[in-house]
Amino acid sequence: MDHSLSPSIDAAQIHETALSIMADPGLRIEHDGIVERLLKAGAKPGHAAQVIRFPGEMVGEWIARTPATVRLANRAADAQVVGAGHPSRVWSTPGLRLWRDGVCRPFRSRDMAESTRLLDRLSEADGVFGMSMDDVPPASRDVTGLRIMAQNTRKHIRVLCFTPAGAERLTQMKPVVSDDPWFSIGFTAHGPLRWTRLALEVFEKTAGHGIPVSINGEPMAGVSGPVTLAGSAAVGHAEILAGIVINQLLEPGRPCLYNLGLAHVFDMRQAIAVTGGPENHLLAGTSAAMGRLCRIPSCSWVSTESMVPDAQAALEKSLGFLWHLQSGVNLVWGIGQLESELTFSPAQAAVDNEILRYVRRLLAGVRTDLETLAGGVIREVGIGGDYLTHDHTLDHFRELFEPDLLFRQKREAWETMGRPDMAVRAEKRADTLSSASAEPCPTDDQDRELRAIEVRHQAAPP
Numbered sequence: 304m305d306h307s308l309s310p311s312i313d314a315a316q317i318h319e320t321a322l323s324i325m326a327d328p329g330l331r332i333e334h335d336g337i338v339e340r341l342l343k344a345g346a347k348p349g350h351a352a353q354v355i356r357f358p359g360e361m362v363g364e365w366i367a368r369t370p371a372t373v374r375l376a377n378r379a380a381d382a383q384v385v386g387a388g389h390p391s392r393v394w395s396t397p398g399l400r401l402w403r404d405g406v407c408r409p410f411r412s413r414d415m416a417e418s419t420r421l422l423d424r425l426s427e428a429d430g431v432f433g434m435s436m437d438d439v440p441p442a443s444r445d446v447t448g449l450r451i452m453a454q455n456t457r458k459h460i461r462v463l464c465f466t467p468a469g470a471e472r473l474t475q476m477k478p479v480v481s482d483d484p485w486f487s488i489g490f491t492a493h494g495p496l497r498w499t500r501l502a503l504e505v506f507e508k509t510a511g512h513g514i515p516v517s518i519n520g521e522p523m524a525g526v527s528g529p530v531t532l533a534g535s536a537a538v539g540h541a542e543i544l545a546g547i548v549i550n551q552l553l554e555p556g557r558p559c560l561y562n563l564g565l566a567h568v569f570d571m572r573q574a575i576a577v578t579g580g581p582e583n584h585l586l587a588g589t590s591a592a593m594g595r596l597c598r599i600p601s602c603s604w605v606s607t608e609s610m611v612p613d614a615q616a617a618l619e620k621s622l623g624f625l626w627h628l629q630s631g632v633n634l635v636w637g638i639g640q641l642e643s644e645l646t647f648s649p650a651q652a653a654v655d656n657e658i659l660r661y662v663r664r665l666l667a668g669v670r671t672d673l674e675t676l677a678g679g680v681i682r683e684v685g686i687g688g689d690y691l692t693h694d695h696t697l698d699h700f701r702e703l704f705e706p707d708l709l710f711r712q713k714r715e716a717w718e719t720m721g722r723p724d725m726a727v728r729a730e731k732r733a734d735t736l737s738s739a740s741a742e743p744c745p746t747d748d749q750d751r752e753l754r755a756i757e758v759r760h761q762a763a764p765p
Contacts, residue, residue, distance in 0.1 A: 314592040317533060321540035322359045329356035330496045330545045334503040340552050357545060365548040371598045373515050373558040375430065376483035378457040378744060383429060385560070385633040386600040392633070393624075393659060394430035395422050395652065396604070396640035397463050399437075402611060402648040404730065409437035410647065412451060418639070419455035421649055421737035427659035428638050431456050433463030434647060445469040446760045449476055449486060450753045457744050460486040461517075461636070467504035472760045474512045479752045480745055482513075484558070489517030491565065492542035495527045503549065510553035517560040517602055517634075518546035523576055525569040532568075532582055536589045539563045547599070560634060563590035564603020564627075578606035578643045579619035587623075588630035595631070603627055605637035605655075606644055612651040612726040616641060620655060625662045649733035650726055657708045657729075664704045675699070708732065 329349040332338050338353055344365075347356040372386030385392050395418075401410045415434055422428040433448040435441075445465045452460045453476075464470050470488065477486070488509055490502040506516065520539030522528030528535030543561055550557050564587040567576040577583065587603035594601025605623035609616035620637070627635045638659075639652030669675075680695045690696050708728055710717060717723075745753060 312589050312592040313533075314589075314596040317536050317540055317589070317593065318596055320533075320537040321544060322357075322362060324496070324537060324541045325357040325362060325545060326359060327356060328496070329354050330498065330541065331355075332498050332503065332545070332549070333500040334498075334507070337503050337507065337549055337552075341549070344552055355545075357548065362544055362548060365551045366544065366597050366599070368551050368555060369547055369597075369599050370556060370558050371600075373560060373600050374484060375459045375487065375515065376481065376485045377430075377459045378481065378485060382483065383459070385602075387595065387598070387633075389633070391628050391631070391635055392429040393427055393638060394459075394461055394634070394636035395428055395432045395638045396636055396644055396647060397432050397434055398640070398642075398645050398647045399435045400642070400646040402641055402646050402651070407610070407646060410434045411438045412436045412447065414647075415448060415451045416455050417737040418647060418649060418652075419452050420739065421652060421733055422638065423456040423458055424736040424739070425638070425652060425656040427656045427663075428458065428652075430459035430461055430636075432461045432636060435463065435465075440761075442466050442469065443757070443761050446472045446476070446757050449473060450757050453480060453486075453745055453753060454750065455744065457742070462486050462488050464488050464490060464505050467501070467508045468763065469760065470505045470508040472756055474509055474514070475756050476753055477512060477514065479749050479756070484513055484515050487515035487517065487560075489519055489560070489562070490546075491519035491521045492539075492546060494520070494522055494542050495538050496541060498542070498546060498549070502546075506546075506550055507553055510550070510557065512554075513558070515558040515560065516550055517562045518543050518550065519562040519565050520546075521565040521567065523567040523569050524582065525571065526567075526576075528566070530569075532585060532589070535566055535568075536563060536586065536593070539566050540593055543593075544597075559599060560602045561590065561594040561597060561599040562602045563587075563593055564601070564632060564635075566590075575608075576643065577608065578604070579608050579623065581622075584623055584626040587627050587632055591627075591630045591632045594633065600633040601631075602634035602636070603632045604640070604644065605635060606640055608643055610642055610646070612641070612648055612654055612729060616651060617654065617658075617725075620651075621658050621662075624655070624658050625665070628662055628666055649737060650729040653708060653729040653733045653736075654725065657706060660707070661704065670702070675702075 345361040376382040520542040524535040566586040607619040
């Protein structure tokens with residue numbers, strides 16, 4: 304991937320600043336057992352309880368042990384690798400609500416099944432993200448979510464973790480389907496410069512099973528990080544490096560994803576977190592640059608503040624996907640995302656799929672060789688001839704982008720169709736794809752065992 308269109312990012316200077324922060328004042332690690340591990344591995348006690356200072360040499364040692372690529376398996380026997388030299392992969396989005404047919408409501412387990420079937424059929428969706436399901440108790444949402452997604456897709460699954468107990472059940476579900484990493488997890492530092500006990504217990508409970516994990520820094524410029532982008536990037540980088548060191552201590556060689564791209568900025572006039580602004584895209588590019596510096600695969604999100612699949616969503620997400628892929632972010636999530644990652648929209652997912660197809664064609668560029676220059680064909684057709692019936696056209700017309708949703712007919716046809724805008728067309732396409740029966744993904748035996756683990760989890764005392 305050529306990153307020439309990205310503005311220069313002094314990744315080395317951000318890295319050095321973060322290392323100095325990690326050394327003094329350090330980070331709060333709210334887990335006594337992990338604090339003990341860190342101290343035995345060479346970390347230094349800080350100036351308050353559970354504050355740990357990370358020497359630069361120690362950080363460098365453990366970062367160097369982190370794999371440079373991450374294998375994201377699925378059940379279609381074509382596992383994808385993310386990292387340098389591999390194409391960017393794109394997932395859907397987490398969230399709480401569903402926007403469908405002009406109504407926003409809480410997301411439910413039935414929606415999880417339908418949305419998963421939709422994403423399974425969208426060409427640009429490489430993975431399916433879990434959601435917070437309103438009709439499932441919070442303590443069971445991760446386990447139930449994995450079971451539902453496993454039933455409805457053969458693509459990679461990113462579980463949305465809720466509890467350490469649920470995380471432990473996930474490790475029991477993994478070998479039921481495959482020893483390969485067919486699902487992954489992740490958690491975010493709640494800073495500034497702080498890893499909570501919840502996050503650390505999720506890391507601990509899932510360690511030792513080869514489950515990929517995204518380590519997320521999510522500073523909000525002006526609130527939980529300096530208002531300057533470089534300053535917030537330094538805070539987020541320090542949080543992520545500490546999270547990676549911890550995960551490597553818990554499971555040496557654990558596949559990790561570096562995620563600074565969740566960083567927010569704070570709109571000082573509206574007093575709201577912003578996720579779809581130009582600064583968010585710049586921070587995503589910074590995530591890619593920091594990942595390359597550390598030789599760890601990077602990830603980020605493409606988001607919008609829009610409430611519905613409208614022109615604002617199209618603007619923010621088109622520029623977002625273009626910038627992320629151009630910047631070389633290895634793993635991007637955001638298909639279907641609305642309302643700053645609070646809402647999933649099937650129609651927006653269909654639109655995002657079209658945006659990604661468009662962007663990938665744009666970034667593929669113009670192939671220039673003897674066959675595509677077609678000098679001989681030009682001479683053969685000659686002056687005043689036509690190329691429509693020539694074999695060269697038949698052989699190469701697939702080079703041209705063929706949209707699924709963009710309207711390319713005459714006005715009369717549009718009038719006859721009832722003047723549908725793109726959001727309406729996208730809603731219909733999403734309904735068609737999600738309503739079709741899913742190909743059985745787990746075998747009957749696997750399905751029974753997944754359900755049995757789910758039932759045991761639901762019956763366990765909190």
